[in-house]
Amino acid sequence: DSGVTQTPKHLITATGQRVTLRCSPRSGDLSVYWYQQSLDQGLQFLIQYYNGEERAKGNILERFSAQQFPDLHSELNLSSLELGDSALYFCASSVVNTGELFFGEGSRLTVL
């Protein structure tokens, strides 16, 4: 158990819909990261938050957004969903500057 909690574990929805994925980092970790794992794109960094502020952005679509709340949990919002958004979405957290990430179990999103 990494200490990072993600909900829901599985989600099935239709094209055009909007979903929210939730992540609770390990106790004491201020940084939260979102990654997407898909068959065609592999594992890709989406976005990083540190203590409530956006710190770095990767290949995140404009239809996607994220935020980190005062209690340090984070949400990834995916809107106007397309078939190609079907993927496993990971959240990870870390102690800053250690270079070591702890991943949650992921949220499997299926868009039909």
Add this chain to the structure above:
Amino acid sequence: AQTVTQSQPEMSVQEAETVTLSCTYDTSESNYYLFWYKQPPSRQMILVIRQEAYKQQNATENRFSVNFQKAAKSFSLKISDSQLGDTAMYFCAFMKQYNTGKLIFGQGTTLQVKP
């Protein structure tokens, strides 16, 4: 831009044997981290081993060790005394120093340990 390449999509090894997974990377950075992550069928990403580029000594973690060749930009993972529980997909990953969290992953190598 940094890239990470794993040239072996699939590998298999007999239980108790040794196997080496290959990884090469491309970067102009001089300071960085390299990682091997394991993703078993449960799908959770688990850190196997970590190497800081400034350290010449190869990292080891129990049965797992790396061969880090900085000049050749090569970072292979050796698994000794392979166990059935080692069956998983293995990802090599790169991170710039002080860019904590933004990992660049290779395509992965599926390792099957056979009894």
